[in-house]
Amino acid sequence: MSFDLARFFSDRLFLEKFRSTLEILYLFVNSAPNALSLKDLESATNRCRAEIVDACTALIDVGLIAARGPTQNVWQLLSSPGSLTLEDVYKCVEIQYKIGLAPGAGTNFHLFKPEPSAITEIDTLMIEVLFNTHQLLLKYFREVYLIRLRPASLQAVFPQFAFVKKGHKLHHLAERSPEKSGISSH
Numbered sequence: 001m002s003f004d005l006a007r008f009f010s011d012r013l014f015l016e017k018f019r020s021t022l023e024i025l026y027l028f029v030n031s032a033p034n035a036l037s038l039k040d041l042e043s044a045t046n047r048c049r050a051e052i053v054d055a056c057t058a059l060i061d062v063g064l065i066a067a068r069g070p071t072q073n074v075w076q077l078l079s080s081p082g083s084l085t086l087e088d089v090y091k092c093v094e095i096q097y098k099i100g101l102a103p104g105a106g107t108n109f110h111l112f113k114p115e116p117s118a119i120t121e122i123d124t125l126m127i128e129v130l131f132n133t134h135q136l137l138l139k140y141f142r143e144v145y146l147i148r149l150r151p152a153s154l155q156a157v158f159p160q161f162a163f164v165k166k167g168h169k170l171h172h173l174a175e176r177s178p179e180k181s182g183i184s185s186h
Contacts, residue, residue: 009130017093020047023122024055025089028065028077038073058092086129
């Protein structure tokens with residue numbers, strides 16, 4: 001599994017799927033070892049049935065919950081509540097997202113509009129995740145010095161920045177003819 005940071009921050013649908021799956025898994029964690037029904041999840045989240053079923057299907061696919069009882073609309077947490085992380089939530093959302101993007105696949109997911117109320121624990125956790133991710137990126141950005149970039153690697157990635165040093169001046173390779181720059185056409 002690879003983490004797509006750009007999608008996480010820029011795709012509203014993906015981020016809302018993450019939030020809804022987190023909210024549903026959070027309910028399973030807090031009710032463990034008791035099972036939860038579709039009706040329980042609907043009343044606790046105010047989300048539509050189809051969206052809850054999609055999230056629970058993804059949670060089943062990664063082995064976090066299992067169907068219980070005579071109907072398939074009752075689920076129970078399989079993992080230890082203390083072992084679950086946001087990575088587990090991310091895996092579930094990846095599954096939901098890929099299924100939703102499959103050709104011809106319909107989606108039961110809609111942007112959720114919660115009732116105006118106080119900030120929930122889920123909102124607080126999401127804010128904390130986004131803030132910590134931002135801080136971590138800034139930390140790594142501060143630790144990567146541009147001096148580590150070698151001219152050859154920089155030229156390979158960004159040909160528009162291909163410069164050569166001649167004396168105390170930098171000359172852009174595009175301004176030079178192939179003969180003068182030492183670039184052969186073979």
